[in-house]
Amino acid sequence: MASSPRTPFAPWDRRELPGKFTVEETARRVGHYKWFEMRMFELMAGWIATIPELDIKLRLGTHSYHHAFHSELWHKRLPELREMNPERKTVAPNPELEAFVTELGAPEGDDKTLEKLVGMYRVALPAVISTYTYHRNNTSKITDSPTIRSLQFCLNDDMEEWVEAEMTIQSLITDADDARRAADRQAELTTLLIAAGGIAGPGSVGSFDLEES
Amino acid sequence: MKTHISPTALARDTRFNRQTSEDRFTDPRSTMEVGHVDPMAEDVGDRARRRMHGIFVGEIQALEGAGRTAFDFPAGDDYANGEIPYELKLDMARQCWDEARHCEISIKLAEHMGGELGEYVENTMLFEAACHNDPVFRLAGVNRALEGLAIDVFTQMRDFGRETGDPVMVYCEDFMLADEVTHVKMGSKWLRAVTENDPERRKSALEFQRVVDGLFNFRGQRGEEYESPIRLARQFRKMAGFTDGEVDVIAEAAAKERAAIEAEQMAASILAE
Numbered sequence: 001m002a003s004s005p006r007t008p009f010a011p012w013d014r015r016e017l018p019g020k021f022t023v024e025e026t027a028r029r030v031g032h033y034k035w036f037e038m039r040m041f042e043l044m045a046g047w048i049a050t051i052p053e054l055d056i057k058l059r060l061g062t063h064s065y066h067h068a069f070h071s072e073l074w075h076k077r078l079p080e081l082r083e084m085n086p087e088r089k090t091v092a093p094n095p096e097l098e099a100f101v102t103e104l105g106a107p108e109g110d111d112k113t114l115e116k117l118v119g120m121y122r123v124a125l126p127a128v129i130s131t132y133t134y135h136r137n138n139t140s141k142i143t144d145s146p147t148i149r150s151l152q153f154c155l156n157d158d159m160e161e162w163v164e165a166e167m168t169i170q171s172l173i174t175d176a177d178d179a180r181r182a183a184d185r186q187a188e189l190t191t192l193l194i195a196a197g198g199i200a201g202p203g204s205v206g207s208f209d210l211e212e213s
Numbered sequence: 214m215k216t217h218i219s220p221t222a223l224a225r226d227t228r229f230n231r232q233t234s235e236d237r238f239t240d241p242r243s244t245m246e247v248g249h250v251d252p253m254a255e256d257v258g259d260r261a262r263r264r265m266h267g268i269f270v271g272e273i274q275a276l277e278g279a280g281r282t283a284f285d286f287p288a289g290d291d292y293a294n295g296e297i298p299y300e301l302k303l304d305m306a307r308q309c310w311d312e313a314r315h316c317e318i319s320i321k322l323a324e325h326m327g328g329e330l331g332e333y334v335e336n337t338m339l340f341e342a343a344c345h346n347d348p349v350f351r352l353a354g355v356n357r358a359l360e361g362l363a364i365d366v367f368t369q370m371r372d373f374g375r376e377t378g379d380p381v382m383v384y385c386e387d388f389m390l391a392d393e394v395t396h397v398k399m400g401s402k403w404l405r406a407v408t409e410n411d412p413e414r415r416k417s418a419l420e421f422q423r424v425v426d427g428l429f430n431f432r433g434q435r436g437e438e439y440e441s442p443i444r445l446a447r448q449f450r451k452m453a454g455f456t457d458g459e460v461d462v463i464a465e466a467a468a469k470e471r472a473a474i475e476a477e478q479m480a481a482s483i484l485a486e
Contacts, residue, residue, distance in 0.1 A: 038288070038302075041283065041302075041306050042283055042284045042302070043214065043284070044280075045279070045280035045281070045283035045284050045305065045306055045309055046214050046216075046280060046281060046283070046284030046285070047214075047280070048276055048277050048280035048281075048309065049218065049222065049223055049224065049277035049278075049280060049281055049340070050218065050222055050223075050224050051224055052224035052225055052226050053226065054226060054273075054330075057273070057276065057277070057313075057316075058276075058313045058316055058317060059313075060280075060309075060313075061276050061280065061309040061310055061312060061313030061316075062309075062310050062313050062314075064280065064283065064306045064309045064310070065306045065307055065309055065310035067306075068283070068302070068303045068306030068307065069303075069306075071303070072303055075299070105214040106214070108214065108215060110224040
């Protein structure tokens, strides 16, 4: 017996068309994400040997893998966005972001754990979280569901890391000098990131400009 | 950040004491002899704690070494000029996660056994192998030789847990064993892939693996007998991609070293008489 017709979308399903990004724009952003995630996992991995605090070494080992996994998600998404040579899109959006990453990795000594963590977890990671959140909230939940799924995987890891790392940073800041070191480092790197426009270049988290938005 | 750091740059907090490989090999007190962790021995507790501390040291240096390999070499297909496959870097990051968990497990097991971090001296030989300039040598020395050794050690500690009625030990060692089989497989896979068109490089890397295996024979203490201080886990090594022939080579090298040491000891005792 034929059933009576139902609406194709459930009354509670509010997904809409279209999204903010074209296929090409999505591929451009995804390529920048892969490039940045690679730099994050490499730096975290490289720091493990030169950071003396045991608990931090172990957390970096875990976090490094998270970002390697995220870079792989973007690597696999690129061919689905008609980019058959993923390496072509695996680039920084501009030289300013390359300069930011160079500075992010600059602290070398085993007494620079605070600078390393502040750079990664108070500047780089929040930039990733805000960029991914902007992307997730502005793309179409229908046409671009695969990107949203990957963004959500990344954000789940990132939010957990952010909290964990912030608690660690707070445990390292024990006096006014430490507080100043952390603030100076954050300001220095934030300035460089502003020059780059964010991890995906200008427009990483959208715009308040009435015409552009 | 600098690439290719010196092994001496390895950072530790103050509770750890370091011993160089040179110091270890020239120590006249036979500190290379690790001894069988016999469940019936009077000093089994001490031996087991020492072994567990050694496992922790191996795990943390494996974590640090995998991290350096993920960082030191750029992704690309120009293998002759220091590039490595992107997927190999991903595997190294994955190994970081695994080794970090192994550190956590061995710290908790060491506490459970009454031991504490820094109780025994730390030798940095594993990290030294992980600092080789050639990534293929790192794969041969660390992923195949030393992670292969980890397969043997975890199998033995799992069995030790069974013999002493310690289900926590059995459970943990079995999970770590599964990871180590994966790490050896990674090493074999990438060593083959990166040297596919460079047989000389592959040959040299495998020679390096034999040298590392030789150093970790602990003066001939590896073998397949039950009472061997380090028992070769042939079945799990094969699962990880070793051939019977490769396991035979390790066993034979250890047997030769053991025979030479026994002959030396016999000669010394005859002379003393």
